[in-house]
Amino acid sequence: MAKVKYHYDPETLSYRKIERKKGRAFTFTFLILCAMFLCLIAGAIISPYFIETPHEKALKRENENLKLQYNFLSERVELAENALANVADRDENIYRIFFEANSISDAQRKAGFGGINRYKKFEGQPNSDLIKNSAKRIDILLKGIEVQSRSLDEIEKLAKDKEKLLAAIPAIQPVQNKDLTRVASGYGMRIHPILKYRKMHNGMDFTAPKGTPIYATGDGVVTKASRASGFGKVIYIDHGFGYMTKYAHLNKFNTRKGKKVKRGDIIGYVGNTGLSSGPHLHYEVHKNGKPINPVNFYHGDLSPEEYEIMLEKAAQENQSLD
CATH class of the missing domain: 1.10.8 (Helicase, Ruva Protein; domain 3)
Structure with missing residues (x-):
């Protein structure tokens, strides 16, 4: 039921009932319907942006x-x-x-x-x-x-x-320290004991008793184990990578040509064959076909102190044994 509204009249000091005009009621109802219609349209347009469907949620x-x-x-x-x-x-x-x-x-x-x-x-x-x-x-x-x-x-x-x-790489002495008498001669110009003139000595001479074991100083293949002029019984080992070692004046062999050897293998024994003035081993190291000082390759079995002594003895310009 619609509420009845009254208007207060200050002149008569009384209330007068307000009659609603039919035209205004119709207008008011029409505006409400328009507003509802607009809300429905707006909802239809905006709802996709704010209201997710199950498919959209998935x-x-x-x-x-x-x-x-x-x-x-x-x-x-x-x-x-x-x-x-x-x-x-x-x-x-x-x-x-x-x-x-x-x-x-x-x-x-x-x-x-x-x-x-x-x-x-x-x-x-x-x-x-x-x-x-x-x-x-x-x-x-x-x-x-x-x-x-x-x-x-x-x-x-x-x-x-x-x-x-x-x-x-040749890295050890060919004769063990315990078997050495002395290092008789080093690399460089030396007086030959037989020929009696100064000539290049391409290796080192290790004095040791006859029959003392001689060791391969690095892995390689024996390319020669026979007699050679001036060197007597001699062994050549090809180590690869440009390295070759020579062991001369041997008493006898413990290897043969073509045999593979490892560092530390016994390949022969100290002797006095060829142009030699006493039992010793003449030892050479070659790199790419050229002789180099063997003293640079004894890092495998010498202490720093022993190496210093070796350097000092090898540097002395004395008479070689071959």
Whole structure:
């Protein structure tokens, strides 16, 4: 029931009933209906932006899940990138330096990603920039792994060669200290004991009793074990990598031509054969066909003090024994 409204008249000091005009009531009702209609239209237009349908909610959840997965994968790719960068850094600044290998530039490690637009197929798709960036990162990562794999294969080969080189280099005395009488003569100009004139002495003479064992100073292959003019019974060992050693004036052999020997193997015994003035071993080291001072190669079995004594004795210009 509609409420009755009254108007107070101050002149008559009484209340007068307010009669509602029929036209105003109609106008008021019409305005209310228009407002309701406009609200319905506005709701129909705006509701899609504020009210989600079940399908939209499902799509939203799927997008959020995909975003989480992308972030997770992006973090994993970043970890792989960092790990590869760490391996590449060690490869470049440790392994390749140690094994004297050529450097691999950053351009070589990431070669093949310039020029044509290899990611054009992703253009026009939703989140194309995100997809292209991810594809590029993965491609660079795969390329880096491929380059690093080849590099490590090379390093592995160099390591094996280095191991062979270290085993091949003449690194010990051919006669043990306990068996030595003395170092009779070193490398350089010396007076020949038989010919009695100064000539180049290309090795070192180790005085020791006849029959004292002689040791191979590095891994290699015996290329000669026979008599030679002036050297008597002599052994040549080819160590590879340009190194060759000679053992002369032997009493007898304990090896033969073509035999593989290891550092420390007994290959013969001290003698006095050939142009020799007494039982001793004449020992030479050659690098790329040229004789070099053997005193530089006794780091395998001498203490620093013993090495200093060896250097002092070897430097004395005296008469050689051959």
